[in-house]
Amino acid sequence: MSVDPHTGQFGDDTQVRAELDNDRPLFLQVKEAIEEEILAGSLGPDDQIPSNSQLVSLYGINPVTVHKGVTMLLDEGIVYKRRGLGMFVSRNAPARIRVRYQEAFKNDYVEPLTQRAEMLGVTPDELHALVDESILAHQPPQASSGIADSAAVKDHTRRKD
Amino acid sequence: MQPPAPSPHGDPDPTGAMAPPESAPPAIELIDVTLRYPRQKKPALDGVSVSIPQNALCGLLGRNAAGKTSLMALLAAFRRPTAGSVRLWGQDPFESPQAMSEVAFVYQWREEGFASYCKPRELFAMAAHMRPRWDNAFATRLAERFDVPMRKSTSRLSKGQQAAVRCILGLAARAPLTIFDEAYLGMDAVYRKVFVDELLQDYLKYPRTILFSTHYISEMERLFTEALMLDEGRVLLHDDCDVLRAKGMALQDLFISLTLKEGESYE
Structure with missing residues (x-):
């Protein structure tokens, strides 16, 4: 992962996705990028998530949007705040994210797969x-x-x- | 990561709360503004009403001659509207000494303009006198980052270096309203990225209202919290960028679809 060396650094094992799409709300993509890290285990319970300033630098997006994405994680209880220190992953965050992503799995992955298979003439x-x-x-x-x-x-x- | 330095706009929350109080007047308010130039049939601005909150990062987008620079010139009190009213933090900026120091307008200099005879360090020294929040250490660090020679007349600098000088004057002024009119034109892609990065990091420490006109929409759109699109002197659209993206379209594509004239094509 490339982070501007003068603005901050991430732990070596943190691999927050650095590419965002311009055709979906950016705050959602910031939120999802952090959730994916929690899901993959590279951000574990009680680990500190990247600071707003690091996220701004990483994505080159405005701080208001970063703040909106992180606030959403806070409101949903995925992260908790330690005053003056930053945001940390909640204990139950991995399980909760997994449940939510499992619910979306059929629509997001299985349905497109079977549709594509049918279109290509791949038999069941x-x-x-x-x-x-x-x-x-x-x-x-x-x-x-x-x-x-x-x-x-x-x-x-x-x-x- | 160093904690952000104390800000004149209040102690910044490390989690990044930068919204002004609910009661704060908008940084920019135009009410039914029309601007006509002498001997021109069509007005440059035609019944423009728009309100931009404090600490917004607003992208001002429009085709050539849409009225972007005219709107910016009104905010910088370079001109007075033909009709309608302009308010900055609730006050008329025209001939207001306060507005003079609180608004930084960064635009392309004329070839033979005053600034071209000055050296960057002289321009910085002048800015230090005129700008109450000028940060000279920041300006010097930026000049090093952009490889700007401080003791050469700006007219002898490359286009990219001249653009860097303008951008530094805009950034280090830390003016509560900073207006960049295609400020980075001439900078290469790497320097443009440095500029955006520096702008964002400084905004984190010192939130302020920034209006930014650009034709490089896809490159710059992530910088903006909101977009104001002008077309032929009128407001075409003004909305939160993520609200616009929620419709499944990048700002650049939306802009093209809205401003393409009859008979024009774009691939």
Whole structure:
């Protein structure tokens, strides 16, 4: 992530999205960018979120809009304020954001996917296979070795039989 | 991150509250303003009524000859309206000594104008006398950042450096109403970004009303809290930028769709 070095710095593991679209309200995009970080775990409970000044610098947008986005997070209880210090992630924020994003998941991701598949002539079976393939590809190495282990165990039990 | 320095507009909340009190008069108020120039058939401004709150960052957008500079000249009290009234913080700025020091108008100098014979450091020294909130350390730091030679006449500087001098005069004045009329014209893309960054960081510490005309809409639109669009001397639209974006259109596209004349095309 690129932040102007003279204006401030983020923790190395913080990767707030630095690109905004001009055709959606900016304050919403600022709010969502921080929520995405909380969802991804790069901002954990009781972590400090970037200051307004850092967000202004990062996005090159006016402070009024940044303030509006951060105030919305505060009003929804996603962050809490420590006077003179800044804003921090609430304990229950990750769970609450996950629930809200799960509700939007069908409309935002699944519906467009099935519509697109239909348009391209991808059959339901092919779509299922593609989704399974993608899930497997994204599984962390430990999980796949877990599958191998359980297969080995199964093998072992079978041999025992 | 350093905490913001104390502000003349009250102790800034680190969370960034910069809204003026509800009762504050608007920074800018035009009531049914018309401006005609001699020997011109069409008025430059035609029945303009608009109110801009204190500490707004307002983008003034319009095609060539839409009336942007005329409107700005009225606010800077360079001219008086033919009809209607102009109010800054509830007062008529024309021939008001207070308005003179409280309004900074940054515009393109004429080639042979007075400023072109001065060196940047002389212009800064004059500004220090005329501007009660002038911050010389800020001006000097900006001059270094923009690589402005301080001891050369401005007429001998590059277009970009001249633009930087104008922008520095506007920023370091910290005037409660700062008007930038295509101020950065001639600056390259990197310097324009530096300018916007410096403006925003300084605004955080010293909130003030800023009116900013530009033709680089897509580049500058994130700077604005509100947009005022003029067309042929009339107000075409005036709204909060995020309210406009909520309609699913970038400011630039909205502007083009609203101001395209019959027979014109834009790809």
